[in-house]
Amino acid sequence: MSIVNEKDINEQIAWAKINADVLRSMANPRRAYWISVAMCLAMIACAVTAEVYQYTEGMGYANLNNPHMWDMYIATFVFWIGMSHSGTLLSAILHIIHADWRKPIYRFAEAMTTFSLMTAGFFPIIHLGRMWNMYWVLPYVSDRGHWPNFRSPLVWDAFAISTYLSASMLFLFVGMIPDLAICRDNAKGWQKKLYSVLSLGWTGTDRQWRNFRKTYMLMACFLIPLAVSVHSIVSSDFAMSIMPGWHVTTFPPYFVAGALYSGCAAIITLFVLLRYYFRFEEYMTKAIMEKTCKLTFAIAMVWTYLNLVEFASVWYGHDIYSKELLIAKAVGPYAWVFWSMIFCGSVLPFTLAFQSLRRNMPVMFVVSLFLNVGMFFERWMIVAPTLSMSHNPHQWDIMWGSIIEWAIVFGSFGWFGLLFLVFVKVFPSVSMYEVKEMVYHRRRHVVNDEAAEKFHRRASDSKTGTDEPGLEGA
Amino acid sequence: MKRYSIMALFGDFDEAFEAIAEIRHAAIPGITTDDITLKSPIEHPEIEEVLGERPVHIQKFTLGGALFGLIFGFFFLASAQATFLVQPQGGKPVIPLPSNFVLVYEMLIFFGVWITFFSFLFLSGLFRKPHPLYSEKVSLDQIGVLLEVDEDKMQPLKELFNKHKAVEIREGVIHQ
Amino acid sequence: MSLENVLNNWSKYRRGAEEGGHHDYEHKWAMMINLDLCIGCNACSTACYAENNLAVVGKDRFEKGQAMHWLRIERYWDQAEQEFPEQGASFLPMMCQQCNSATCEPVCPVAATYHTPDGLNAQVYNRCIGSRYCSNNCPFRVRYFNFYSYYESSWPEPLNMQLNPDLTVRDKGVMEKCTFCVQRIRVAKDKAKMENRKVGDEDFKPACVQSCPTSAMVFGDYLDEGSQVRKLWDKYQVKMGPAKQDKQEPDMRGYRVFEGLNTDPSVLYLERVREKV
Numbered sequence: 001m002s003i004v005n006e007k008d009i010n011e012q013i014a015w016a017k018i019n020a021d022v023l024r025s026m027a028n029p030r031r032a033y034w035i036s037v038a039m040c041l042a043m044i045a046c047a048v049t050a051e052v053y054q055y056t057e058g059m060g061y062a063n064l065n066n067p068h069m070w071d072m073y074i075a076t077f078v079f080w081i082g083m084s085h086s087g088t089l090l091s092a093i094l095h096i097i098h099a100d101w102r103k104p105i106y107r108f109a110e111a112m113t114t115f116s117l118m119t120a121g122f123f124p125i126i127h128l129g130r131m132w133n134m135y136w137v138l139p140y141v142s143d144r145g146h147w148p149n150f151r152s153p154l155v156w157d158a159f160a161i162s163t164y165l166s167a168s169m170l171f172l173f174v175g176m177i178p179d180l181a182i183c184r185d186n187a188k189g190w191q192k193k194l195y196s197v198l199s200l201g202w203t204g205t206d207r208q209w210r211n212f213r214k215t216y217m218l219m220a221c222f223l224i225p226l227a228v229s230v231h232s233i234v235s236s237d238f239a240m241s242i243m244p245g246w247h248v249t250t251f252p253p254y255f256v257a258g259a260l261y262s263g264c265a266a267i268i269t270l271f272v273l274l275r276y277y278f279r280f281e282e283y284m285t286k287a288i289m290e291k292t293c294k295l296t297f298a299i300a301m302v303w304t305y306l307n308l309v310e311f312a313s314v315w316y317g318h319d320i321y322s323k324e325l326l327i328a329k330a331v332g333p334y335a336w337v338f339w340s341m342i343f344c345g346s347v348l349p350f351t352l353a354f355q356s357l358r359r360n361m362p363v364m365f366v367v368s369l370f371l372n373v374g375m376f377f378e379r380w381m382i383v384a385p386t387l388s389m390s391h392n393p394h395q396w397d398i399m400w401g402s403i404i405e406w407a408i409v410f411g412s413f414g415w416f417g418l419l420f421l422v423f424v425k426v427f428p429s430v431s432m433y434e435v436k437e438m439v440y441h442r443r444r445h446v447v448n449d450e451a452a453e454k455f456h457r458r459a460s461d462s463k464t465g466t467d468e469p470g471l472e473g474a
Numbered sequence: 475m476k477r478y479s480i481m482a483l484f485g486d487f488d489e490a491f492e493a494i495a496e497i498r499h500a501a502i503p504g505i506t507t508d509d510i511t512l513k514s515p516i517e518h519p520e521i522e523e524v525l526g527e528r529p530v531h532i533q534k535f536t537l538g539g540a541l542f543g544l545i546f547g548f549f550f551l552a553s554a555q556a557t558f559l560v561q562p563q564g565g566k567p568v569i570p571l572p573s574n575f576v577l578v579y580e581m582l583i584f585f586g587v588w589i590t591f592f593s594f595l596f597l598s599g600l601f602r603k604p605h606p607l608y609s610e611k612v613s614l615d616q617i618g619v620l621l622e623v624d625e626d627k628m629q630p631l632k633e634l635f636n637k638h639k640a641v642e643i644r645e646g647v648i649h650q
Numbered sequence: 651m652s653l654e655n656v657l658n659n660w661s662k663y664r665r666g667a668e669e670g671g672h673h674d675y676e677h678k679w680a681m682m683i684n685l686d687l688c689i690g691c692n693a694c695s696t697a698c699y700a701e702n703n704l705a706v707v708g709k710d711r712f713e714k715g716q717a718m719h720w721l722r723i724e725r726y727w728d729q730a731e732q733e734f735p736e737q738g739a740s741f742l743p744m745m746c747q748q749c750n751s752a753t754c755e756p757v758c759p760v761a762a763t764y765h766t767p768d769g770l771n772a773q774v775y776n777r778c779i780g781s782r783y784c785s786n787n788c789p790f791r792v793r794y795f796n797f798y799s800y801y802e803s804s805w806p807e808p809l810n811m812q813l814n815p816d817l818t819v820r821d822k823g824v825m826e827k828c829t830f831c832v833q834r835i836r837v838a839k840d841k842a843k844m845e846n847r848k849v850g851d852e853d854f855k856p857a858c859v860q861s862c863p864t865s866a867m868v869f870g871d872y873l874d875e876g877s878q879v880r881k882l883w884d885k886y887q888v889k890m891g892p893a894k895q896d897k898q899e900p901d902m903r904g905y906r907v908f909e910g911l912n913t914d915p916s917v918l919y920l921e922r923v924r925e926k927v
Contacts, residue, residue: 015515015615058822059780060797065715067791069782129780129795129823136760136779139554146777147554149761151566151573154781158759159577163584170591178515178613185610200600204612205620206512206521207528211598213517214530218590226583233576241787242753242911387786391908394724394744395791397715436615437516440487562765563755 008101008287009435011442018283018435022428023186025278029425032277040418047411050404051126059129063402067395068387072405073127074237075379076412079262080120081161081234082255082375084168086263087113088227091171092220100441101291103434104283107179108274108420109267110172111429115419116263117165119412124157126408153236160233164226171219177202177212178433194426231256238382244321245329245386250313254306258378261303261345264296265371270420272365274429283430286359293352293364296371300349307346321391329385333398337377344374477648478628481607481620482635487518489638490617495524496638502630505623513608513618532593539589540582547581548574607644616641622648677849678769679830680872680890680916681859682882683743686923687866688723690741694858694867695721698745700812701831701857703819705800716797720828721745721858729924740922743858743867746771746792746828747907747915750890754784754793762825768835769872769916773827780823789908790915793827796820830869831856851877872916888918 054061064071087109094102125134137148137158148155181202184195202208232252239251248254271292275284314322329338351357351367358364389396401409423429484490490512498507507526512518522528552569562568595601605620612618623631628645635643698704698721705718722744729738748771755763755771762777763784773793785793799822805813813819816833820826831854838854851870859867870879872890883890886904887897893912895905903921 019614058798059795060711060714060716063714064782064795064797066717066785066794068715069785069795124781127781129782129825130778131780131823133760133779136777139550145557146761147558149563149756149758150551150555150577151563151570151756152759152761152783153757154759154783156573156576156580159580159584163580163587167583167587170587174591174594182515182613185613200595201602201604202600203602203604203608204513204515204618205599206514206518206525208598208600209514209517210519210528210530211532211594213519214532215590215594215598218533218536219587222583222587222590226580226587229576229579229583233580236576237783241757241783242789243786390791391789391911392724392744392791394722394726394742399715433516440516558761563752563761563763566756 006287007285007442008291009104009285009438009442010282011439011446013282013435013439015436015439018432018439019182019186021280021282022430022432023183025280025430026183026425026428033421033425037418037421040414040421043411043414044418045411047408047414050407050411054126054404054408055131059127061402061404063399063405065397065399067390067397068384068399070127070383070387071399072380072401072409073123075376075383076409077120077123077127078234078255078382079376079379080116080123080412080416081231082259082262082379083266083372084113084116084120084164084263085227085231085256085259086267087111087116088168088223089260089263090267091175092223092227095220096217096224100438101288103438104280104285104430105267105271105288105292106434107175107431108270108424108429109263110168110175111420111423111427112263112266112270114165114168114172115416115423116266117161117168118419119416121161121165122412122415124154124161153233153240156233157237160226160230164230167219167223167226171216171223173198174212174215174219175431176427178204179428179431182432183428228256231259238386243386243390244319245325246382248310248313250306250309254303254310257299257303257306258375261296261299262372262375264292264299265368265375268292268296268364268368269372272361272368274424275361278424278429280430283435289361289364290355290358293358296368297349297352300345300352300371304346307342325385325389328389329381332385332389334381334385334388338381341374341377341381344370345378348374476625477622478625478645479605479607479620479622479648480628480631480643480645481513481609481618482640483609483611483616483618483642483644484638485616485641486639487514487617489640490619491521491524493619493635493638493640494521496634498524498526502627502634505621505627505631509621509623511620513612513620515613515615515617518617531597532590535593535597536586536590539593540586542589543582543585544578546585547578550581551577606646609642609644611642675767675769675873677874678872678890678916679748679835680769680870680879680883680918681830682868682879682918682920684866684868684920685740685742686920687864688741688743688922689864690723690725690739691863692723693861693863694743695719695723697857697861698828701814702829703813703817705796705804707798707800707804711798718794718796718800718826720792720794720826722792742907742919744790744792744907745858745917746830747790747913747917748828748830750914750916751912753787753789753911753913757783757787759783768832770830770832770835771827772832773825773829775818775820775824775826778824780825782825784825789911789913793825796822796824796826798822831858848874850874851879883918886918886920890914890916 090102090109091106125131128134137155139147177199180195180199184192184199187195232255235251235255238246239248241247271284271289274280311326314326348367348370388398494507494510497505497510507524510525512521512525551574555569607620609618621631632643702720704720707717724742724744725739727738728740732738748769752765752771755765759781760777760779762774764772766772782795785795801819801821834854834856838849842849842853856869859869868879868882870877872880872883874880887902888895888904888906891914893909905919905921906915906917907919
């Protein structure tokens, strides 16, 4: 079969099979699943131990000092927020432009968005010196009449991330309602009760579908500017300061591009995993993988361009602080991180340009993991070198992460993994109704092409629809 | 006269479409398309051609929610900053518009999304007890056309549905 | 109520930003440090430790960079090829510059740092949640964080008797920095108020100024035309407010550190006079 004409999905798939395949993925888990859950719990236990130690003894054990007041926690925070963006890209942006190849894969991407945000939300809390007072950044009416400082980008973070988290959860939930109705119709026992409650009495009436369509589109329209603004606000944690290397106007688009990039890489990783473990080959086809890889490649080039823009503007400007800092990034003690970031972020995506590699699932899995490693290094290169070499030369210092920081970062991956593992067993990780829509419309398209050819001489026929061969919905 | 509810399940969307089109063209006197409810596993915006225009009101709530977020957001922030005047900072003004803009933008989106969500819950006819004629096949792959009619219309309707290859026809008496 | 508040105070706060931010203050505490007289003895730093309940963190933590010295003597070796290895060092006492347009102030999420009507940059320990953004945004890097809890380890009995009761001992998780010995300022102002006069130069000195053996440091009220510090700022033709000074004699000593960043610091440094070889 010619690869060029390969279809995104086989349009002859029976709808009953779609239901059956996806519901089967939610069946009682086997041993491999429970081992994964146990591993994630072990990782979380590492993080909890480290955090308890840090809470009682002080932030000093995180290798923080003057000038390295941030470092690993904030870098990881930006990393997790960044990873959350491509769920929105896939769900909302591709929905608005009617790119239906997103339909089999957007559900787990959106879930990834929500869980990344839930993971990222820990880091601004644990990096605080007095985190038991963290609620002071929220604007509540207090009898002392004090409010948070709304000028601070950290307060903007609090608003933006809580808006994004709640909006993403709502978007994920609303999009799942018809699927939850399918689950309800096929479930027994405690699961039936759960899905009955969650599906909110969905019965598929035209009124419900009409309102649903409108709601989903409106929420998608809101979510796109929200996603852009959230990571721009996170970037303004850096851009609104005067530190060399941070006070850069390209930071908002740079961060958003980096976010889309790491999120797309994570989508490829999860794509390969879900496709393998749940045998979703019919839905998460190689054609869709190719499209995702091409998208990732495009974003990788945007990210590379914005990096070059930053380097160019430092080179053209005469801000000695920024210039020395950039040179130090490339040849100083953090140089190996810098060059790894450049390699993983700008050179490695060229593997996505080769069709034979794009279609090779194990290769894509490894490549996507390295792309994310590159993005993690990028976050580190944003935070640490500026702090190590700021304006005052007396306070130049090199610092690396401590075991406490690494343990907490490691545990955050376990937390994310745990949330995702729970999700794939309780909720359908492929959107059944959207795949049905995709199959339905593609089938019509194919038949319309055939029918148009067959009937093109019958121009006198005015009523369309009656002369077409019958299409089986089942 | 007893009122019946009748639901026909079709395996083929086009047939369901034709059945409704016939009803629209007054095949059976006394029944209009306004009485029809369509139940389907996927959305079918094209059914509006025959089902008649049924407007959606959600976007009005969305607009209202977004405007509320905008106005409430700005005045909330401004009044908080105005009362907390004791803290001048870094040569910045009391109500800094650039930073307030960021927060007002977020609040606009926050309220827009939440109010859209709640209006969806209330306007879409969820939270009802499942209809006694509800079939799980609707969530699988069949289209249901549901009507409430008087007893004397039942027979013509059944003939119409059978003409369009209905897979199953369910009926039930509506208890007053 | 808040609208009234805003309208009454708007012009005061808004105007202040454009013209240096200090005109409507009752005082504007400023300092002058003569680097020619500084011998790098660290007496000022030690006095600051004693006066402000600063914790001595120990050698390991000091080397790790977690020291708590609000006033540090920065030593720069800026003369090559000296006859003796100790020659060629220059010393810069660096403490919080109490910037009028402080970069640390707007970025605190809970408004734990703000500008007092005295022209000081205040740090409110009770409000600080330890996000450390202020320290990251300080170009001088003079903000110090309590990485550990020192009140148990740094002053074991009977050393706790040396603590200054005029101010707190900070717990872990809180940011702190030089306050120009605000506790002494408050006491002097209260005393002057009781005696119905204004605070003058002779009333008090911060601990560092008081202990300097060469009298390299001068402290006072910039808005008081008769104060020594004001006379010195005027003599060296440095104005508070602009980011670039317009001196009549461009070779005149007297500069503010990182003035071009437009933070408007309140400390004037006089360059060390180097002998011409």
